[in-house]
Amino acid sequence: MPKKVITNKVLCYVVREGRLLVFRHVDFSFEEVGIQVPGGSVRPGEDPADAALREAREETGLTGFAVVRKRGEIEYDISPLRFEIQCRHVFELALRGAMPERWASREDHDGEQEPTRCECFWIPLRAAHVLQAGQGALVGRLFD
Template sequence: MGGTAEKHLVYCWIERDGAALFLRRADGTFHGGRWELPGGTVEPGEPMESAAVREAAEETGLVVRVTAERSRHTWMDVTGRDLRVHARIYEVADGTGDVVLNPGEHQEYAWLTPERAADLDLLPYVRETLTP
C-alpha cells in the first residue's frame, strides 16, 4: 500500500509594465478554455526553479530567471485519483521578446493587471495568487 501519490507543478508570474502574462488552455485539453500562468509538471529529479524556467520557455518562447517564490498551493486531484498536487508559483525576470505559444497547449495569451485577470475563468490556484 503506497498511499497518496504526489505531483509537483511550477508556474511563472511573468510581468511587464504592471501586467502579468496569462495563457488560455487550448480547447480539447485538460481544463480547455480556462486561463492559467505559464508552467507545468516538474520532471523526476528536476529542481523546481529549473522546471519553471523550462516550462516558461516551452509554453511561451520566453527566457526567464526566477527571482522569488510568490505562492504555494496544494489540492487533491480533481479527477478523483488518489493524488495530491503541489504547485509553486515563482516571480520571474522576463527576457525581452515576443510570446510564441505552443498551440498544442494554449490558444491565446493576454498581458493583464491582476484586477483585469480576476474577470477571467481562472484556475483556482491562479485566482489565489493574484495578490501575493
Template sequence: MKPTVRKVVAFVVHGGRLAVFRQDDEDSGLQVPAGTLRPGERPEHGALREAAEETGLPNLRVVTHLGRYHHDLSPLREEVQDRSVFLLALDGHPPERWDSAETHDGLLPPTPLHFYWVPLDDPELDELVAGQGTLLDKIPR
C-alpha cells in the same frame, strides 16, 4: 491515499501585467504556465523551463520564489499537487498577444496556447483554473 505530484507555477510579469493563456478547448479556462517537475530538477529551474516551453518567450528570468502550497485536483484527477510558485520577468518588449504550443515533450500532439497580458489588478485573474491564482497576492505591486 491520493498520490502527491510536485508541480511548478510560473507567474510571468511584465509592466504590471501577467502572461495568461487559453487553449482552443474552451473548457480548459484561463491558465498560467505550469507543469510537473522532472526527476532531480530544482523547482526554480522547472518553473523557468515550463515558462519558456509554454510561452516561447526568450530572456525569462526567475525573480523570486513566492511560496508553496498543496492543491487537491479532485474530481478532475485523483492527485494532490505540491506546487512551488515563482515570479518570473523578462527583458525586452514582448508582443501584446501571441500563439505558442505545449509540446508535451513529444509524447502527445502539440496543444495550441493563445497568450495575452492581463493587468495584475484585473478581475479576470479570478478565473484562473485549478487554484492557479493562489499566491497572486504575493506579487509586489
C-alpha cells in the same frame, strides 16, 4: 483507502508593467480550461526553479525568463479529476527583452501527446482573479 499520489508542479507568475502573462488553449473552450499562467510538472531530479523557467519557455515560446524569487508552496488536491495532491511551487519570473502583446504558441509535451496550440497575452494584474480554480486567490495574495 490508498494514499493520494503527490506530484510536484510549478506555477509561473510573470509580471511586467503591471500586467500578468497568461495563456489559453485554443483547441478547448474557455469553460473547459479557462485562462492559465505558465506551469507544469517538475521532472524527476529537476530543480523546481529550473522547471519554472522551462515551462515558461515551452508554453509561451519566449526566451529571456529569469527567476525573481520563489513565492512559496501550496498543496492543491485535484480530486476528483485525479487521485492526486499537487505540491505547487510558485515562482515570480521576469521577462527581459521585447515582448509582444498577443501571440500564438505551441507546446510539444516532450512528444508524449499531440502539441497544444495556445494563445498568449497580457492582462492587467487586478484582472488576474479570473484564473482557473486555486490560482486566482493566490495571485491576489502575492501581488495585491
